[in-house]
Amino acid sequence: MRRVLVLLVAVLVLGGVALGVVLHAAGRAAEKDRPRAGGPQVRSGEVVLGAAGRDVFRNMAWGPHRDEIASVDARDPSGPRTASGVRCLRFHSAGGTGICLRSVRRGLRDAYRAVVLDARLRERSRYDLAGVPSRARVAPGGRVAAWTVFVGGDSYAGGSFSTRTSILDIRSGELDRNIETYRLVLDGHPHRAADLNVWGVTFADDDRFYATAATGGRTYLVAGDRGTRTLRSVHANVECPSLSPDGTRIAYKKRVAGASSDAPWRLYVLDLRSGRETATAERRNLDDQAVWRDARTLVYSLPGDYGSDLWTVPADGSGTPRVLMEAALVPVFGE
Template sequence: MTTSLQNRTRVLILLVAVLLLGGVGTGAVLYAADRSADRDRAQPGGPVVTRGPVSLRPGEHGAARTMVFRNMAWGPHRDELATVPADHPDGPRTASGVQCLRFYTGGGTGICLQAERGALQDTYRAVVLDDHLKELRSFPVAGIPTRSRVSPSGHLAAWTVFVSGDSYAGTDFSTRTSIVDVRDWNLRDNLEDFDVVKDGKPYRAPDINIWGVTFADDNAFYATVATGGQTYLVRGDLAARTLTTLHQNVECPSLSPDGTRIAYKKRVPDAPVDAPWRLYVLDLATMTETATAEQRSIDDQAVWSDGSTLLYALPGDFGADLWTVPADGSGAAVRLLEAAVAPAYLG
């Protein structure tokens, strides 16, 4: 074989190899793209989710009462705020396009805790939304979002983040809880600056953590204070800047619509270290505790769906599902909504 023929043969072999490798690469890219598209479609058997207008005003969705929540179904609308009629929770969902890690609403005001993805690390912010989910003001937060609430009037919004750690189950974590008045944007950046009254006496300690605000009105609220290895339900006074202990072993309180009871997580004996809670209800007048029929560990701030029923999240196939249980200890837990978390009711 002449040198010229050998050279042409080598070039032909090289071209064939390049074409083959290119075909493999293109096929891999197309396969990956197809797999990605599959992930963006709703999982078979999962809820139907479509884009549409979402309002935080009752009655604007054509239903007497509406649920709004963070949609957890896989697809292009995962993590977006979505709505369903409260009396048809398994129906098609309307997704807003607004993504939140935690969310709550009241009085036409929304509080949305968002992640801002960075090349090296994520940052987070608390976004106050109007009744059509338009951003009014945002505040940088110091850690991972975990709880949010709005007062019934919509004038106050609260949020809690983990400054260190990412779970309430252990003791190696630190939180920061803030409250903002949306009428004048007066921000109480850290409730640890408030005066604590414990057992009727002023109390100070370097290990105080505060989380899980629930509002009674535009001044009074409840929250959890942890110190000395114990947790306490406290009643907060925004104007006086005080937190007064009421009852021990209360976490993530949620005030009933009539203001007489608190739903909360309670640590129970002999429970696993990483799943230590059961869902209870506390009568504020008598301080009587009632265990609900839910026997699983609840790591959530429950929502009162009405005056007699609690709504809360548990792990599910899509990340989280919403369950209900009667508040008086009767009945049984029932799954209400799959692939959802951080619910609130309109109307």
């Protein structure tokens, strides 16, 4: 009888412990879905691309609206947010057109899709992706889009990765699935290589763009032309370029000597006419494709309490970095 009582007590104790673990885990999950004290205020509503005085971005604040495309008053980036209900891992827009790279569940694994959106974030067309979303851009007129995915590896920091970059003519539906098939001219000479990777498109117009090309252990800024299907090297040691609004400068990640192989990049600006490089005041490692808030100011993401915060710094090397927006990623300004 005593053994039965001991066994019964043990079962009850273990059951209580298990229940406590489950309730604690559930409490942590619920806490994760609640906005943090002092965190951004987010509410459901309509988000319209190109709306005057509104900045658009991916909301990273914990809660039911995490990963949704949201907007905020451009004069008050820390103010209340309006969340659209449209979830994207990577996003960009221009000319009233959005490109959304998202995860879609297929059985027991994730797959990924590029979705073209109109100004009210309604789906216009969709395209299956060959890998994990990395970068997305829309040309200024909203008629051409590009995206990059990882098809092997998951980081630009090491050498063991492979990318695929596609360019879509939204009007015609014509899709260049892999612009590595373009003819590469490196330092004035045609160059063919099995190890070529191209990523991080930034558009000048519907036909002309810049991107990063990597081959032989080096990276290059290349100027691309959709009409001639060519890529021509412009400058070495440039990754994830972003063209300024006036088309004269490139903001980019530069690998710097002496930095850790896991954190090798700093934020620079290249003058396309003179070839002069300017280091910005941001001295921390940067793994992002920066955007231009205006002709003088860069915005980029760094790790934060919610996964990502947006920071800003002058493009001319002056000033100091400062937080622009907490819990945010892939912003769009000046639509």
